[in-house]
Amino acid sequence: MHLGVPFSFKLSKCNEDRNNTHVFSQGYSVSNQCWEVLAGMHEINEQVVAELQGKARVLRQDIVKMLGQAGSGHTGGSLSAADIVACLYFWEMKLDTRNPRWPDRDRFVLSKGHAAPLLYAVLAEKGFFPREDLAGLRKFGSPLQGHPDMKKVPGVEASTGSLGQGIAWAIGMALAGRLDRKDYRVYALLGDGELQEGMVWEAVMAGAHYRLDNLVAIVDFNGLQIDGRVEDVMSPLPIAAKFGAFGWQAVEIDGHDYRQIMGALNLARETRGRPTAIVARTIKGRGISFIENLVDWHGKAPNPEQVAQALAELM
Numbered sequence: 001m002h003l004g005v006p007f008s009f010k011l012s013k014c015n016e017d018r019n020n021t022h023v024f025s026q027g028y029s030v031s032n033q034c035w036e037v038l039a040g041m042h043e044i045n046e047q048v049v050a051e052l053q054g055k056a057r058v059l060r061q062d063i064v065k066m067l068g069q070a071g072s073g074h075t076g077g078s079l080s081a082a083d084i085v086a087c088l089y090f091w092e093m094k095l096d097t098r099n100p101r102w103p104d105r106d107r108f109v110l111s112k113g114h115a116a117p118l119l120y121a122v123l124a125e126k127g128f129f130p131r132e133d134l135a136g137l138r139k140f141g142s143p144l145q146g147h148p149d150m151k152k153v154p155g156v157e158a159s160t161g162s163l164g165q166g167i168a169w170a171i172g173m174a175l176a177g178r179l180d181r182k183d184y185r186v187y188a189l190l191g192d193g194e195l196q197e198g199m200v201w202e203a204v205m206a207g208a209h210y211r212l213d214n215l216v217a218i219v220d221f222n223g224l225q226i227d228g229r230v231e232d233v234m235s236p237l238p239i240a241a242k243f244g245a246f247g248w249q250a251v252e253i254d255g256h257d258y259r260q261i262m263g264a265l266n267l268a269r270e271t272r273g274r275p276t277a278i279v280a281r282t283i284k285g286r287g288i289s290f291i292e293n294l295v296d297w298h299g300k301a302p303n304p305e306q307v308a309q310a311l312a313e314l315m
């Protein structure tokens with residue numbers, strides 16, 4: 001629900017406070033105070049935040065259980081984006097679980113397709129398929145493959161896993177929405193290592209060229225990829241400045257701070273004429289002490305003892 005105060009007023013009010021600035025976007029900076037104002041634009045209060053945090057906890061628990069049962073899969077990058085995905089699915093996006101292909105639905109593309117456990121967890125929690133099905137992750141005959149298959153799993157918008165393709169797909173969806181005169185919005189979640197794919201930047205260029213203000217790219221900026229720190233392997237930094245140079249509105253946030261996530265989604269929704277990139281600083285493996293920020297946990301599943309310990313931490 002919007003509060004009815006003109007958006008331009010809010011931004012200019014925010015910009016008066018240039019101290020304590022921690023976020024940069026093209027042309028202006030956003031202060032801590034500004035997040036409070038942006039957050040106020042679309043009903044955010046402590047109760048909503050607490051509910052979303054509860055949802056993210058359930059997602060993390062399901063991710064750990066699923067991966068433990070499967071014995072393989074991507075743990076770190078599923079956990080790092082749980083708060084973002086909880087905000088998208090339980091606060092931001094309009095969906096109809098009884099009609100997954102509803103033409104007016106918002107679209108979410110998991111461009112970092114290896115984080116499939118996170119997508120499956122949220123789709124089950126949302127009610128697209130029974131929670132019991134989560135136990136089938138990566139098992140023979142189960143629709144829940146190691147990377148998402150849109151033909152097999154209700155609610156999956158794009159079959160992803162080959163890094164770089166998802167954002168290009170999302171550009172096409174956003175363009176199609178405009179051609180069809182629909183008001184749906186498209187959200188793509190990318191990894192920071194994924195930004196090393198050349199295809200990403202062709203897509204980003206197209207997003208600005210076609211002024212796709214119905215498109216949001218969220219980068220899970222956890223600093224790690226499959227085999228090391230992104231900065232060591234091939235640095236995509238500074239990420240927000242790169243999106244800005246391509247013509248996007250770009251903001252950098254703390255990807256575990258709900259008011260910042262929701263504030264950035266509000267900002268994107270109110271912006272006309274260009275797509276928005278939300279560069280979300282996160283901790284890979286977030287929520288589980290012995291998994292956090294360790295590259296080893298990119299593609300490793302917890303053993304039964306580790307599952308028990310992780311679930312105890314997530315209580």
Ligand SMILES: Cc1ncc(C[n+]2csc(CCOP(=O)(O)OP(=O)(O)O)c2C)c(N)n1
Pocket residue numbers: 076077078080112114161162163164190191192193194195197220222224225226230284298
């Ligand atoms: C085109 C392509 N090349 C390589 C891979 C193998 N791969 C899977 S995950 C990954 C690292 C991705 O790192 P990042 O995007 O930072 O993901 P996150 O940290 O969020 O898990 C790589 C190289 C792939 N899936 N697709």
Ligand SMILES: [Mg+2]
Pocket residue numbers: 191192193220221222223224225
């Ligand atoms: Mg990463």
